[in-house]
Amino acid sequence: MGEKGVYTYDYWRPAVTVDNVVFSFDGTHLNVLLIKRGNEPFKDCWAFPGGFLDEDETLEEAARRELKEETGLTTKYLNEVGAFSDLDRDPRGRTITVAFASVVQPNKTAAVAGDDAKDARWFNIHEMPKLAFDHEKICRMALWKLRIAFINTPVVFALLNDIFTLPEMQRLYTDVFSREFDRRNFQKKFLASGILTPVAQSDEEKKSPHSPIQYRFNEASYAHLREKMLRC
Amino acid sequence: MGEKGVYTYDYWRPAVTVDNVVFSFDGTHLNVLLIKRGNEPFKDCWAFPGGFLDEDETLEEAARRELKEETGLTTKYLNEVGAFSDLDRDPRGRTITVAFASVVQPNKTAAVAGDDAKDARWFNIHEMPKLAFDHEKICRMALWKLRIAFINTPVVFALLNDIFTLPEMQRLYTDVFSREFDRRNFQKKFLASGILTPVAQSDEEKKSPHSPIQYRFNEASYAHLREKMLRC
DNA sequence: TTTTATTGTGTAAAACTTACACATCGTAAC
DNA sequence: GTTACGATGTGTAAGTTTTACACAATAAAA
16 A cells, blocks of 8 residues: 555546544633644644545544544544535645544543644634645634534533533633623523533532532433424 | 546545435425436436536536536535445445535426436425435435525525415425424514515406415515624 | 622513414315 | 315414523632
């Protein structure tokens, strides 16, 4: 594999790659993982981790493999963002890419740093450097789809730690939607939905009645709520 | 082009195709355009019109070209459904496809019949024959995305004629969402939104005060409404 | 010690959604 | 010709959801 001119076809074929837009939340801001490219084209530019599709894997499998190889991360949430095929998106030649968005929990983002020689960093979604290829276009689309997912799925809980507070959750929403939410209405809405279960805290843990209450995502309640929605 | 072994690459590449899921509305039901395949694999099976990506076009351009070539149709609405890459989806070898959904107005569906030798037919979305490749999977995803589009965009008016009645529109909604809507609430909702403009009808045209009123989509009002939504 | 920021909680109005009834007219059945 | 049915237009009341907004308690900062 990889020798010159091994693969011959009757008709033209594009090269096909996958790219990963990995989101995480540091307690304050929504971040995206970028790697500094070690090779041309766009050497030393920041880009999404990704690579070429192999013969024995689906696009989604390729995305997971590349993510693991380049960052050491695994994820439960992986969703297609779209296919990108502008003629000049890759100076090496005609390449189309299928982008995937994934999310990792805050306490699982550590692996990235100690991985390999490549420079990898988390960037605030609103303070991104210039990106390689058409990755800025991909980034916009990925954020757009993340918002849709926030509205229609419980993806928010895949971005939070298993145990979290409502103020944390609200900060995440604020960064994802780039707008403020009324704190009281935000809390009321989620508490009324019943999908949050308070975590029992010992008396020492709860320093005061006004320190944030810790919650856990109640999957069963969410499934129940979802059922009710579909029936209607 | 097309000679044996003309295209040689250092690395493996998949074949890349595009497929079109074309929706239209006949006044009663939501239909999808299928063509009967003339060649193997899946000879004589029904499938979505589509074909291979060419070197000088984006995926979207390829979708429009194939649609025109195979059915004579053009469309304003073309949206990506997704990329499909199961290993065994094409018995000829590894092929990935990017599916697009498009819609055409009722009075523009005639072109299909008189086009070329290939058999092409509109099928009710809920009475589809067995499809070639993984096109059933694509079909499900396309309908799902059409529903999302109905909720978030004015795509419904691209499926209706320029002039339409509310009962017509409601039948379309019923077929798209596979559920009944309360006629009174349905009408109230759209009339209150202000995006429908009644079409002036001469006295002869309006046979009675209880024949359906004809409307036209008010793009300006819709744009205005959309602005208001975004601001909030 | 005082100030500021953060958190928890509750209430009233507005907007939207849902459920439901009746009158008119054309068409088909009788 | 008459009657029954189905399709259309319109309106009202209840329920639900969303929005707007105020105050008390505590920890951290000044």
